[in-house]
Structure formats: structure tokens, C-alpha cells
Amino acid sequence: MKLDNRFQQIELILTDVDGVLTDGSIIYDNNGTETKNFNVRDGLGIQLWQRAGYRFGLLTARTSHIVKVRATELDIEIVRQGFEDKLPAAKELIAEAKLTKEQVCYIGDDLTDAPVMRYVGLGIAVGDAAEDVRSLADLITKTEGGRGAVREVVETALKSKKRWGDLIKKYVTS
DSSP states (O other), rough: HHHHHHHHOOEEEEETTTTTTSSSSOOOOOOOOOEOEEEEHHHHHHHHHHHOOEEEHHHHESSOHHHHHHHHHTTTTTEESSSSHHHHHHHHHHHTTTOGGEEEEEEOOSSOOOHHHHHHSSEEOOOOOHHHHHOOOOESSEEEEETTTTHHHHHHHHHHHHOOOOOOOHHHOO
16 A cells, blocks of 8 residues: 555554654753653644644653653643553554554654554654664654654645645745
């Protein structure tokens, strides 16, 4: 099936956090507080995807308070943290959402993402993903993780669904 047709079926985008929504760096300050850098374009992309009526979720091996903060800021209701074995959690999320695996896209960057990427309808690797992950991806973004890769996927999906133009009208027309 053509990639464009596969994007048209997508109702839920699931993504890893570290290495996809961030550049993969884990930074601790002198107090031991973890910080992460999120790309603002990814955030707007997620919001546009949700405004279009689709769902977005986070599925990450690590557990971090800042991920909850970012998810709340972006109104992301589907957040699962602490799942190194992500496939059972992904299957549960898909069932709870009453979707088929073909209606789900997963964006990953490392080995823990590979089983989910192979399972769902559309597995995407960010541009700087591990080679083994890139080799099994249906699509590799031009953009690296933490640098707008999620936004690139959202734009591609919404353009495939012929929704992009309407969603950005208020930003680009006078």
C-alpha cells in the first residue's frame, strides 16, 4: 500500500519521548532535577493534529515528571511512562482507543521502539534514529529527534488527509 494511503488511515499517533520529542539528552541540574528540551514546532504540530480531531499519545520507557508537564501543556491525554517493553502497552492503548493497529502510527528512535514500529500500521524513525531502527521503518524523517521530526510527521499526515491547508489558514492568511 502506498505511504500516502497508509497516512490517510491514521487516527492515532503514538511517539517515544527521549530521542523523538527531545534530542535524547538527559540533563540533571546540581539538585538532581531532570530537564529536557522540547521543540516548540513539535508542540504546535501536536496541537494541530488534535484540533483536526485525531488522537496523540506518548509511550516512553523512562518515567519523568517533565513529560507529564509537557503532556498537560499540550492536552495529551494518552501518556504511558515506564514501559521498556512497549509493545504490550501499545496493544492495550490501541484496544482502549477502539482502533485497529493499521490506524496507528508510531514514531521512534531506538531499539525499545522497534517492536511497536513493526506492529502498527505505520512505523516511523526519526532522522538520527539507531541504524537498526531506521532499517525497519516505513518512513525516516528528514528531521532529527527533538528538532521538529514529530511536526514533519504531523504535516505529512495532515497533508495526506487534505486537512493541512484549513488548519493553518488562520496563521498564513491576512
